[in-house]
Amino acid sequence: MMVDLEERVSELENWTDGKGLILCGAAETFCSGSDLNAVRAISNPQDGMKMSMFMQNTLTRLLRLPLISVALVEGRALGGGAELTTACDFRLMASDSVIQFVHKHMGLVPGWGGGARLVRIVGSQNALKLLGGALKVDPKLGLQIGLADGVVEDAQTVEAPGSHLEQAEKWLGTYIKGPAPVIQAVKKVVLSGRELPLSEALKTEMGVFGTVWGGPANLQALASKSKHK
Numbered sequence: 001m002m003v004d005l006e007e008r009v010s011e012l013e014n015w016t017d018g019k020g021l022i023l024c025g026a027a028e029t030f031c032s033g034s035d036l037n038a039v040r041a042i043s044n045p046q047d048g049m050k051m052s053m054f055m056q057n058t059l060t061r062l063l064r065l066p067l068i069s070v071a072l073v074e075g076r077a078l079g080g081g082a083e084l085t086t087a088c089d090f091r092l093m094a095s096d097s098v099i100q101f102v103h104k105h106m107g108l109v110p111g112w113g114g115g116a117r118l119v120r121i122v123g124s125q126n127a128l129k130l131l132g133g134a135l136k137v138d139p140k141l142g143l144q145i146g147l148a149d150g151v152v153e154d155a156q157t158v159e160a161p162g163s164h165l166e167q168a169e170k171w172l173g174t175y176i177k178g179p180a181p182v183i184q185a186v187k188k189v190v191l192s193g194r195e196l197p198l199s200e201a202l203k204t205e206m207g208v209f210g211t212v213w214g215g216p217a218n219l220q221a222l223a224s225k226s227k228h229k
């Protein structure tokens, strides 16, 4: 799974026309973390750090894609699976889903970068509670602390809501409507603001601004004298 994920991220890095990404699991589970059979064979600190480096690299590249990304959490996101949700810009949770950083129960802490990202998403107080208590985050708690950005409903509870994936596509559609260069620029500006010190982020913003200023979408908008009512 780890190698497959890295390969998909490499492919996405070459997707020049892309705007959005939805990451979802299979068989009603988002992801139950690292393969326990595989990790038993590498349960020494050196190999653990190699895995950590590999996954941190992959998930950092995933988060830095110039795409607006959503983790669609159905079923459970456990351990490394919970960390994986934090490598997307947004998280949508199905009504019976759970995100749980079970690392403490495994005698571990996050190692795929999910600890650092979690602090930035929910703040250090909430991150300490989620990791220290290995708390089960359901959609209600997820929305309350800002780990979840929305909830996708089940067919029984709402009339014709569409599948979870269709709901996620509709939700994401609001944020990726428009030309790819502009949406990609939006992501780059937010990413630099999120990751860089202010002076560097401002420089990056200027560079990104230069890529869209006078570009096709900008010139078309100027020509159409659009009003933002």
Ligand SMILES: CCCC(=O)SCCNC(=O)CCNC(=O)[C@H](O)C(C)(C)COP(=O)(O)OP(=O)(O)OC[C@H]1O[C@@H](n2cnc3c(N)ncnc32)[C@H](O)[C@@H]1OP(=O)(O)O
Pocket (backbone or CB within 6 Å): 032, 033, 034, 035, 036, 037, 076, 078, 079, 080, 081, 102, 103, 106, 108, 109, 110, 111, 112
């Ligand atoms: C830095 C990374 C840290 C980590 O990720 S540590 C790993 C954290 N994850 C876990 O501990 C997951 C442990 N598994 C579970 O809690 C349960 O299997 C789980 C996911 C809730 C599903 O429960 P159930 O619906 O009852 O199904 P089940 O237990 O019979 O599982 C179905 C088959 O899937 C297997 N499975 C689930 N999670 C796995 C994993 N992470 N690695 C390897 N195998 C895993 C499970 O062993 C079972 O296999 P089998 O059918 O018995 O051959």
